[in-house]
Amino acid sequence: MISSDLPFDLHALKVFLQVCEHTTMAGAARRLGITQSAISQVISDLEHRLGVVLFDRSMRPIGLTASGALLREHALILTTEARRASIRLQELQRGRPNLLRVGIIDSLSRALLPPLTRFLRERAERSVILSGPTESHYAALLGRQMDLIVGAGDLEDMNGLECWVLLEEPYVLLYPATKPYPDGPKALQEINQYMPFIRFSARSRIGQDIERYLRRLRLELRYSLEFDSPFGVTSACMDGGMAITTPLCMLECGEAVPHFRCMALPGPPARRQLTLIVRKGELGRLPFDLVQTLRQHLRDSVLQRLRHFCPDDAKFLKVPATRVPDHG
Amino acid sequence: MISSDLPFDLHALKVFLQVCEHTTMAGAARRLGITQSAISQVISDLEHRLGVVLFDRSMRPIGLTASGALLREHALILTTEARRASIRLQELQRGRPNLLRVGIIDSLSRALLPPLTRFLRERAERSVILSGPTESHYAALLGRQMDLIVGAGDLEDMNGLECWVLLEEPYVLLYPATKPYPDGPKALQEINQYMPFIRFSARSRIGQDIERYLRRLRLELRYSLEFDSPFGVTSACMDGGMAITTPLCMLECGEAVPHFRCMALPGPPARRQLTLIVRKGELGRLPFDLVQTLRQHLRDSVLQRLRHFCPDDAKFLKVPATRVPDHG
DNA sequence: ATAAAACAATAATAAATTCTTATACTGTAT
DNA sequence: ATACAGTATAAGAATTTATTATTGTTTTAT
Numbered sequence: 156m157i158s159s160d161l162p163f164d165l166h167a168l169k170v171f172l173q174v175c176e177h178t179t180m181a182g183a184a185r186r187l188g189i190t191q192s193a194i195s196q197v198i199s200d201l202e203h204r205l206g207v208v209l210f211d212r213s214m215r216p217i218g219l220t221a222s223g224a225l226l227r228e229h230a231l232i233l234t235t236e237a238r239r240a241s242i243r244l245q246e247l248q249r250g251r252p253n254l255l256r257v258g259i260i261d262s263l264s265r266a267l268l269p270p271l272t273r274f275l276r277e278r279a280e281r282s283v284i285l286s287g288p289t290e291s292h293y294a295a296l297l298g299r300q301m302d303l304i305v306g307a308g309d310l311e312d313m314n315g316l317e318c319w320v321l322l323e324e325p326y327v328l329l330y331p332a333t334k335p336y337p338d339g340p341k342a343l344q345e346i347n348q349y350m351p352f353i354r355f356s357a358r359s360r361i362g363q364d365i366e367r368y369l370r371r372l373r374l375e376l377r378y379s380l381e382f383d384s385p386f387g388v389t390s391a392c393m394d395g396g397m398a399i400t401t402p403l404c405m406l407e408c409g410e411a412v413p414h415f416r417c418m419a420l421p422g423p424p425a426r427r428q429l430t431l432i433v434r435k436g437e438l439g440r441l442p443f444d445l446v447q448t449l450r451q452h453l454r455d456s457v458l459q460r461l462r463h464f465c466p467d468d469a470k471f472l473k474v475p476a477t478r479v480p481d482h483g
Numbered sequence: 484m485i486s487s488d489l490p491f492d493l494h495a496l497k498v499f500l501q502v503c504e505h506t507t508m509a510g511a512a513r514r515l516g517i518t519q520s521a522i523s524q525v526i527s528d529l530e531h532r533l534g535v536v537l538f539d540r541s542m543r544p545i546g547l548t549a550s551g552a553l554l555r556e557h558a559l560i561l562t563t564e565a566r567r568a569s570i571r572l573q574e575l576q577r578g579r580p581n582l583l584r585v586g587i588i589d590s591l592s593r594a595l596l597p598p599l600t601r602f603l604r605e606r607a608e609r610s611v612i613l614s615g616p617t618e619s620h621y622a623a624l625l626g627r628q629m630d631l632i633v634g635a636g637d638l639e640d641m642n643g644l645e646c647w648v649l650l651e652e653p654y655v656l657l658y659p660a661t662k663p664y665p666d667g668p669k670a671l672q673e674i675n676q677y678m679p680f681i682r683f684s685a686r687s688r689i690g691q692d693i694e695r696y697l698r699r700l701r702l703e704l705r706y707s708l709e710f711d712s713p714f715g716v717t718s719a720c721m722d723g724g725m726a727i728t729t730p731l732c733m734l735e736c737g738e739a740v741p742h743f744r745c746m747a748l749p750g751p752p753a754r755r756q757l758t759l760i761v762r763k764g765e766l767g768r769l770p771f772d773l774v775q776t777l778r779q780h781l782r783d784s785v786l787q788r789l790r791h792f793c794p795d796d797a798k799f800l801k802v803p804a805t806r807v808p809d810h811g
Numbered sequence: 812a813t814a815a816a817a818c819a820a821t822a823a824t825a826a827a828t829t830c831t832t833a834t835a836c837t838g839t840a841t
Numbered sequence: 842a843t844a845c846a847g848t849a850t851a852a853g854a855a856t857t858t859a860t861t862a863t864t865g866t867t868t869t870a871t
Contacts (some may be wrong), residue, residue, distance in 0.1 A: 161570035
């Protein structure tokens with residue numbers, strides 16, 4: 156055996172956990188189908204390596220020391236993580252994950268939930284699908300509480316992540332169809348004197364994007380209403396107001412907004428990307444297949460429906476062409 | 484060797500990672516000070532156990548397969564977690580953690596940050612101290628991103644946590660000193676007609692507590708302002724208003740509020756506990772020592788200062804007596 | 812109190828494993 | 842084609858891990 160900086164092996168931890176559970180070494184030995192002596196040696200070796208006393212032998216049944224309790228915590232984490240790793244490998248091998256935890260951004264959930272669900276039914280034993288803001292999903296993906304997310308954002312830091320663009324869409328101005336269209340950023344500010352601007356909360360990605368856009372144009376729009384959800388923004392506009400939103404956010408709200416139109420922004424154009432992100436290599440070709448499916452659905456179904464909402468801007472939506480994957 | 488459901492040992496993972504890093508088995512062998520043959524055997528054994536091909540040998544240098552990439556992710560997690568476990572045990576042994584990540588609830592941070600910092604300087608190599616809402620700290624503690632938190636709340640679910648009460652304080656009514664004191668819950672509702680009630684956001688624990696309290700009394704107070712922070716609530720009161728808060732929240736805001744008083748609630752009393760929570764067994768006697776220090780500081784310094792803010796209610800604050808610890 | 816029972820530690824030995832050496836094989840480059 | 846660096850495999854040596862047998866504890870029953 157080579158010298159190792161690793162202080163123990165999983166086998167030793169397994170034995171240790173079994174002793175913790177039975178509270179006796181003899182019991183653990185029976186359970187594991189080996190002799191009590193072997194257990195005793197493993198535990199004593201573990202104690203020597205770690206330089207720590209794990210059990211208090213001055214009583215029967217033997218008791219865990221504070222160090223033992225601490226090691227137990229870590230041992231549980233390590234062994235379950237090890238088993239999980241092996242399960243993941245089997246899943247990758249068979250191409251059919253046992254449990255797939257998916258996060259999808261609110262503003263795409265109506266548009267993509269049906270094809271996503273259909274796909275997952277085929278390709279995963281079980282699925283959990285959560286809607287919400289991309290920020291929290293992103294953290295969950297990194298923290299391994301999620302396996303795949305559909306969200307907004309350019310593919311900033313790519314630490315071990317794989318990222319596909321599903322669709323690129325413009326930000327648009329949602330504005331009463333009856334009123335004259337503001338012919339520039341300045342006009343927008345003037346109109347804002349009597350027509351309130353409805354904001355996306357800056358806690359959401361889309362809100363931050365819009366805020367940055369307005370700041371770049373040096374526009375200070377007054378507002379009193381602010382929403383987390385596309386639906387909130389749109390419905391507030393109907394009660395009198397205007398907003399910057401996107402075609403998909405409009406679709407998300409359901410029915411068309413009467414007497415309102417979506418139009419290109421009066422200033423320079425702004426766009427956002429909606430992407431599918433997974434941890435690299437963990438799901439084999441499943442992400443690629445899913446991207447293909449979702450893009451197809453976006454082209455076939457979503458773009459069609461969008462013509463009703465944003466006739467002018469549907470043509471600015473871009474769904475990337477699908478190429479063959481790198482890995483066979 | 485006993486038969487094991489664990490699919491590999493940490494030693495094998497270490498070898499595997501070394502091969503990943505060098506991209507050649509021979510290089511990994513040199514690095515590890517063993518022969519290339521041994522490496523080859525370990526890898527091949529690992530592949531057989533997992534039923535997976537980890538490297539693509541049809542090229543030089545050999546390449547990671549998708550399965551290999553996946554295993555690499557998990558292997559990194561496992562080996563770092565294993566090393567961390569050993570470090571934790573050493574820390575517990577020596578009683579001086581290398582890095583202690585502490586979360587403290589906003590409403591105690593002024594009161595306790597000084598003695599907390601002094602303590603940590605002595606008892607930890609490095610410390611990270613974050614202020615914020617207990618909810619997120621609690622999750623971080625469970626997720627092992629934090630090691631110790633000072634927060635609000637009774638010790639609900641005790642899954643592997645150790646919990647000490649630092650202090651118990653009453654909820655009080657912050658009310659103009661010049662006006663007649665409301666002599667019952669009903670009076671409060673009448674006064675609310677012309678004096679606004681300032682709310683703690685229901686996202687915070689304290690806000691939820693207050694909301695529950697009012698609901699129990701069937702009081703429907705009108706409000707238009709709502710804050711996350713004790714300071715926000717208090718300063719809003721100064722501009723005209725009343726609120727339910729706690730003595731420590733008042734202290735947190737700094738100076739005394741002129742022409743205002745803190746008084747017992749007109750209805751039945753309500754209290755909250757502020758507690759110190761750690762994962763059980765991981766920090767030895769450090770939490771106990773810290774509790775002792777903090778309680779002492781609360782008695783000696785904080786209760787004194789509170790008499791200026793809430794002369795009537797300081798006597799209702801309770802700092803539990805400190806007993807000897809269970810473990811030597 | 813004493814004996815019995817159940818458990819844990821240790822020494823010596825057997826079994827299994829993991830290394831090394833030696834050699835044959837494979838992919839890449841000159 | 843041949844050399845070269847790398848990889849796989851067989852066989853034996855070294856090391857590790859388990860077993861048996863025995864002794865020493867702690868608890869429980871008499």
